[in-house]
Amino acid sequence: MTSAMTSEPLPPLLENPDPKTLAREVLVALKYRVGKDTTVATQYDWLTASIKVVRDRIVDRWMQATKEAYDQKEKRVYYLSLEFLIGRLMRDAFSNLGLMDNMREALSSLGVDLDLIAALEPDAALGNGGLGRLSACFLDSMATVDIPAHGYGIRYANGMFRPEIPDGW
Structure with a gap:
């Protein structure tokens, strides 16, 4: 384990941060997690940081919810579907x-339009x-x-799934 993995956890984030706090967090994420300075950040970089x-x-x-479910030996739902249109x-x-x-106000204070970057988010x-x-x-x-659940699907390699039954099999 690296020393970073064994260090104390980060302090909990504020539950209801004000726009100034959110703006500061976006700037930190942009710099240290996306690796961009505000002068060269693209709209997609702002989306990623946000x-x-x-x-x-x-x-x-x-x-925490996962830990509680395991600690209490709660049943979990594993839902298998060929498709998930989560948007x-x-x-x-x-x-x-x-x-x-x-967040809208925080991004606006940084010169970023939330609606513009939201439109860049790819749809799954x-x-x-x-x-x-x-x-x-x-x-x-x-x-x-509050039902513990996971959704599982298939990974499409070449577009939509096309079932075939050759020779009845």
């Missing part, structure tokens, strides 16, 4: 954490229709009622 700031707030909760996640994460307005698009959307809604519903 996502990392919010992800840091989600990780502790995710790890873009940044706006959902900002909103679910109650950070949308403060792991499907093409009803099954994928239904699967994503099912996982979202389980999260809403």
Whole structure:
């Protein structure tokens, strides 16, 4: 193990950070996690830094919930679907954490338009229709009622899955 792995954990992040705090965190993420200075950062770099700031707030909760589920020997749902149409996640994460307005203001203070960078986020698009959307809604519903769950799918190598039955097999 490296010394960084054995050091004390970082202090918990503020639950409801003000725009100034968020702006500072975005700048730190841009510099130290994306490796860019504000003078050369692209809109995609700002998107990445913003996502990392919010992800840091989600990780502790995710790890704690997972630990509690294992400690309490809770059952977990493992949901297998060929498709998941989860959509873009940044706006959902900002909103679910109650950070949308403060993040918008923080980014604006840095000269970044949240709507512009949000449009750059790629859509996972792991499907093409009803099954994928239904699967994503099912996982979202389980999260809403605190059911520990994981979604599993298949990795498409060459586009959509096309089942074939040669000679009846």
